[in-house]
Amino acid sequence: xxxxxxxxxxxxxxxxxxxxxxxxxxxxxxxxxxxxxxxxxxxxxxxxxxxxxxxxxxxxxxxxxxxxxxxxxxxxxxxxxxxxxxxxxxxxxxxxxxxxxxxxxxxxxxxxxxxxxxxxxxxxxxxxxxxxxxxxxxxxxxxxxxxxxxxxx
Amino acid sequence: xxxxxxxxxxxxxxxxxxxxxxxxxxxxxxxxxxxxxxxxxxxxxxxxxxxxxxxxxxxxxxxxxxxxxxxxxxxxxxxxxxxxxxxxxxxxxxxxxxxxxxxxxxxxxxxxxxxxxxxxxxxxxxxxxxxxxxxxxxxxxxxxxxxxxxxxxxxxxxxxxxxxxxxxxx
Numbered sequence: 001x002x003x004x005x006x007x008x009x010x011x012x013x014x015x016x017x018x019x020x021x022x023x024x025x026x027x028x029x030x031x032x033x034x035x036x037x038x039x040x041x042x043x044x045x046x047x048x049x050x051x052x053x054x055x056x057x058x059x060x061x062x063x064x065x066x067x068x069x070x071x072x073x074x075x076x077x078x079x080x081x082x083x084x085x086x087x088x089x090x091x092x093x094x095x096x097x098x099x100x101x102x103x104x105x106x107x108x109x110x111x112x113x114x115x116x117x118x119x120x121x122x123x124x125x126x127x128x129x130x131x132x133x134x135x136x137x138x139x140x141x142x143x144x145x146x147x148x149x150x151x152x153x
Numbered sequence: 154x155x156x157x158x159x160x161x162x163x164x165x166x167x168x169x170x171x172x173x174x175x176x177x178x179x180x181x182x183x184x185x186x187x188x189x190x191x192x193x194x195x196x197x198x199x200x201x202x203x204x205x206x207x208x209x210x211x212x213x214x215x216x217x218x219x220x221x222x223x224x225x226x227x228x229x230x231x232x233x234x235x236x237x238x239x240x241x242x243x244x245x246x247x248x249x250x251x252x253x254x255x256x257x258x259x260x261x262x263x264x265x266x267x268x269x270x271x272x273x274x275x276x277x278x279x280x281x282x283x284x285x286x287x288x289x290x291x292x293x294x295x296x297x298x299x300x301x302x303x304x305x306x307x308x309x310x311x312x313x314x315x316x317x318x319x320x321x322x323x
Contacts, residue, residue: 023252030258033266037249038289044241045171045297046182051248059255068182091315133308140307144208 001142006083009141013079017072019043023060039063055119066119067103070126071133078134089139096136099128159199160214163192164221164302171226172233185298186305188218193309203317211310212303219302223294230290235281242286246274 018025022039026032043049043063053065062069081087103125110117167188170176176184192214197203234240253266276283 023256026256026258030262033253033256033258033262034269036253036266037270038293040249041242041289042293042297045293046185046301064182071182091311093312093315096312136308136311137304140208140211140311143311144212144307147207147209 001086001138001145003083003086005145006079006086009138010079010083013072013076017076020062020064020069020072021060022063024058053117053119053122055123065122067107067122067126070123071130072126073123074127074130074132075134075137077127078131078138082134082138089135089142091136091139095132096129099125099132103129156196157214157217159196160189160192160217161221163188163195164218165225167218167298168222168225168227169229171222172229182301185218185222185301186308188222189215189302189305190309190312192218193306193313197313205314205317206310208307208310211306215303215306216299217302218306219299220295222302223291223298226298227287227291227294231282231287234277238278238281240277243274243277246270 019039020043022032022036026036040063047064047068049063050065051061053067054061054063055066055069056062064072106121106125109115110122167184170184189211193206193211196214197206230240250267250270253263253270256263273283273286277286
């Protein structure tokens with residue numbers, strides 16, 4: 001995939017990830033407060049936003065829970081690494097099985113009360129799953145462009 | 154039209170599930186991407202065609218799932234709000250107002266934002282409908298669900314293709 005396309009992907013992921021910290025960003029520009037309810041609503045579509053599971057400091061909270069923040073952080077890190085170096089990705093489904101199972105196990109275990117919910121564990125399970133998910137997304141996007149180029153030729 | 158029956162049905166289901174609080178808290182951001190996976194799998198099963206899924210097909214499936222779930226999700230949310238005159242926004246409004254009050258922002262701006270919230274809340278409580286709220290959630294759902302639908306479809310198609318490729322070797 002060409003550098004501009006990788007850059008576009010990174011910019012989109014970066015904007016989405018930065019949006020999670022919108023409450024802190026408002027301090028830099030007061031007028032952004034008008035977008036606050038819409039931004040909050042946008043992230044509520046992709047996360048339950050349970051107040052006990054949000055990452056918070058300085059009286060502000062992220063728009064998504066620790067696990068979702070982890071997923072998007074994993075995606076951000078991978079899209080950045082991919083921007084720096086164009087990796088050739090070969091998929092191995094075992095990774096997605098393992099990391100998705102760990103994520104699901106953590107959700108089940110904390111839901112039924114086997115152990116207490118931990119933001120750090122949730123964040124980490126999210127990071128691993130997000131990283132693997134990005135590799136699948138990037139692989140799929142590459143194939144999509146290959147198909148389009150193939151059709152043109 | 155018939156070839157998009159699976160994303161339409163699954164998109165409808167995802168739209169409904171997005172409104173159910175328990176499902177939402179459990180499935181979090183995975184409802185739409187998972188819907189994409191189910192839709193592509195169902196399509197393969199229905200056509201008994203386990204060959205490689207074209208990414209262009211997965212892309213279109215993602216868009217159809219995103220648009221369908223956004224439309225039905227919005228319709229159900231508006232309908233439930235109209236009947237019960239209650240929704241997530243009204244429930245979380247006191248907390249939202251508290252949050253806005255805590256921001257280090259000019260008092261006039263705060264007042265304007267809070268009065269905007271209040272207008273929407275009053276419309277929803279008195280009439281069960283707010284045009285501003287409806288347009289906002291429709292636009293939000295359309296953009297977010299479509300993006301997540303496409304991303305989920307590309308991930309799912311890559312996963313399914315890789316799984317089927319591995320099965321061929323065995």
